Each structure stands twice: as C-alpha cells, then as structure tokens.
Amino acid sequence: MKTAKKIGLFGFGTVGKGFYENLKKHPHLPAKIEKVCVKRLDLPRIGHELYFTNNPDELLEDPNLDIIVELIDDAEAAKVFVEKALNNGKAVISANKKMIGESLAEIDLWHQAFQPNFLYEAAVGGGIPIVHAIDGFFRDQDITQIRGILNGSSNYILTQMQQQNWSYEQALKDAQKKGFAERNPSLDVSGMDAAYKLSILAYHAFGQVPSMKSFEIESIEDVTSDDIKKAKSKRRKIKPIATLVKGSDGISCAIKPEAVGPNDEFYSVDFENNAVSVETLVSGRHVAVGKGAGSLPTGSSVLEDLKRLLQGYSYQVSKRVKTVA
Numbered sequence: 410m411k412t413a414k415k416i417g418l419f420g421f422g423t424v425g426k427g428f429y430e431n432l433k434k435h436p437h438l439p440a441k442i443e444k445v446c447v448k449r450l451d452l453p454r455i456g457h458e459l460y461f462t463n464n465p466d467e468l469l470e471d472p473n474l475d476i477i478v479e480l481i482d483d484a485e486a487a488k489v490f491v492e493k494a495l496n497n498g499k500a501v502i503s504a505n506k507k508m509i510g511e512s513l514a515e516i517d518l519w520h521q522a523f524q525p526n527f528l529y530e531a532a533v534g535g536g537i538p539i540v541h542a543i544d545g546f547f548r549d550q551d552i553t554q555i556r557g558i559l560n561g562s563s564n565y566i567l568t569q570m571q572q573q574n575w576s577y578e579q580a581l582k583d584a585q586k587k588g589f590a591e592r593n594p595s596l597d598v599s600g601m602d603a604a605y606k607l608s609i610l611a612y613h614a615f616g617q618v619p620s621m622k623s624f625e626i627e628s629i630e631d632v633t634s635d636d637i638k639k640a641k642s643k644r645r646k647i648k649p650i651a652t653l654v655k656g657s658d659g660i661s662c663a664i665k666p667e668a669v670g671p672n673d674e675f676y677s678v679d680f681e682n683n684a685v686s687v688e689t690l691v692s693g694r695h696v697a698v699g700k701g702a703g704s705l706p707t708g709s710s711v712l713e714d715l716k717r718l719l720q721g722y723s724y725q726v727s728k729r730v731k732t733v734a
C-alpha cells in the first residue's frame with residue numbers, strides 16, 4: 410500500500426468545498442487533506458475532522474506536506490503561495506485563472522524550473538478537461554482555432570434572460586447565489602474571466618501568450634432585453650463566445666456576445682455550461698461540453714489534477730516558442 414500524500418489546502422469556499430466533497434468520495438486515493446488555510450477561522454464550517462489555520466506558513470513551511478492545493482480568490486496572494494510552495498519542493502494544483510492568466514510568462518519558467526509539478530485544469534472550463542486535452546492529446550497536432558463558451562456566469566445570465574425573461578440584475582444575483590460568479594462578478598460579465606482562460610489555452614495550444622492588450626473584449630452588460638428578444642424572433646440566442654485564431658500574421662483573441670443560430674455548435678449550450686471546440690489541421694473539429702462553473706464540477710477537475718499528480722504527470726507545453734511573452 411502506497412503512503413498517502415499529504416495535502417495542504419488553501420481556501421474552503423465554493424471550489425475548496427467541492428474538492429473536499431469529491432475527494433471524500435474516493436477514499437481509496439493515496440492522498441489526504443492534512444491542513445486547511447482560510448482567512449477567517451470564526452466561520453462555521455463543514456469538514457470538522459480537518460485542521461484549520463489562518464497562517465499560510467503553517468502549510469508552506471511544513472516539510473510533511475507534499476502537495477499544495479490553492480483555491481482562493483485573491484490572485485496576488487495565490488501567486489505568492491504557489492511560488493513559495495514550488496520553491497519549497499511541493500507539487501501544486503491551482504484553479505486561479507486570474508493569477509495564471511496574468512502570469513503565464515513566469516509560469517512558463519516555473520514549468521521548466523520546478524519538479525514536482527504545477528497543474529491547473531480547474532482554471533479553465535470548470536469540469537471540462539480541456540487544458541489536459543490541449544497539452545496532451547493535441548500535443549503533436551497543429552491547432553488552427555479554439556472557440557468556446559468559457560464563462561459559466563455570463564452564459565447563465567444570458568440563458569435566463571432569454572428563457573425566463575429575467576432582467577440582467579435578477580439573473581446575475583441568481584448566478585452569484587448558485588456560486589457560479591466570482592466574488593467580483595465584474596470579472597465574469599466584462600469578459601476578463603474568459604480572457605484569462607483564453608490566454609491559458611493559447612499558451613498550451615501555441616506555446617505563446619498573446620498580449621492581453623491585443624484582445625478584443627466586449628462585456629455582456631450591454632446586452633439589453635430588446636437585443637435578446639430580437640435574437641429570439643430570428644431563432645437565435647446570444648452567447649458569450651471566446652475565439653482564438655492562429656493566422657499567418659499571429660494569434661487573434663476575442664470575447665464578445667454573439668447571436669448564434671440553431672446550426673451553431675454552441676446554440677444548445679445553456680445555463681452555466683461551458684463548451685470548447687478545437688479545430689486542427691489533421692483531425693478536424695472536436696467539441697467538448699460540460700458544467701463550466703459550480704462547486705462540485707470545478708472540484709472534480711481539481712481532483713483529476715490530484716490523480717494526475719499522483720501518477721507523476723506534468724504539462725509538456727510541447728509547442729513552446731523560445732520565449733513566452
């Protein structure tokens with residue numbers, strides 16, 4: 410019997426609890442949460458058997474911990490914790506798309522410098538295993554385009570406005586209540602959350618990161634009930650579409666609400682579901698659909714990363730262009 414790897418978990422919010430619940434359902438896995446670091450120790454919590462602290466160094470400096478799972482929503486603090494954990498020889502899993510999307514040039518150096526590994530499947534597409542697919546399965550294929558619905562909250566809001574005639578505000582409130590939206594929901598609705606995710610996909614698909622300044626980004630806040638009705642009258646739905654295209658003059662990235670018809674691959678992708686289609690020169694178009702936000706789906710992606718870590722898996726970034734910038 411293998412010795413169980415010891416996990417230090419940062420954050421016990423929506424995704425942290427989802428990871429904890431998913432892990433509990435797999436008692437055979439040789440991994441155990443030893444310590445949890447949270448901001449507030451006074452809140453009532455599930456997981457009474459767990460040890461909680463509010464001192465990050467109790468985890469980061471503990472030589473007995475093998476793996477750090479970082480699931481907090483503060484991108485700056487997350488970066489400090491992840492880097493320190495890697496420097497201290499720990500494997501790391503994160504779901505922090507803002508931190509990862511903003512720091513890919515450094516993260517590329519971390520991938521080359523550190524062993525054990527740093528994985529972040531849950532940062533993109535919730536429960537859809539798209540980072541793993543692009544970095545692994547599509548490693549030797551030329552990807553020409555990636556198209557996706559990468560923000561569950563925006564898709565949920567537009568779906569409820571279309572199906573229930575809800576106002577934008579009512580739909581946003583519900584997305585927050587269900588745990589889909591970020592603590593700062595402007596990241597979701599402005600398109601920034603999807604932009605971070607698209608950057609992560611660009612890094613693994615093309616080995617380079619287009620400057621965020623070159624992104625064409627449009628918020629869903631400007632979509633009115635009238636726009637939704639007009640689209641509906643033409644049998645169309647407005648969807649938050651992210652597009653990444655590799656052309657002869659470079660990579661172009663866009664995130665904007667688009668009216669799509671019944672023949673579009675994303676027409677039936679409603680509520681908090683996400684979808685990603687990957688187009689390659691050799692094998693054509695591949696489409697994956699699944700829950701893109703929420704506690705258990707996102708927590709299940711974190712669990713998949715844990716299983717991969719236990720098998721010694723690491724990202725290859727095989728298309729790495731010499732300097733990622």
Ligand code: HSE
Nearest residue numbers: 560561562589591702
């Ligand atoms: N707020 C994010 C979303 C959560 O709505 O997609 C998953 O990354």
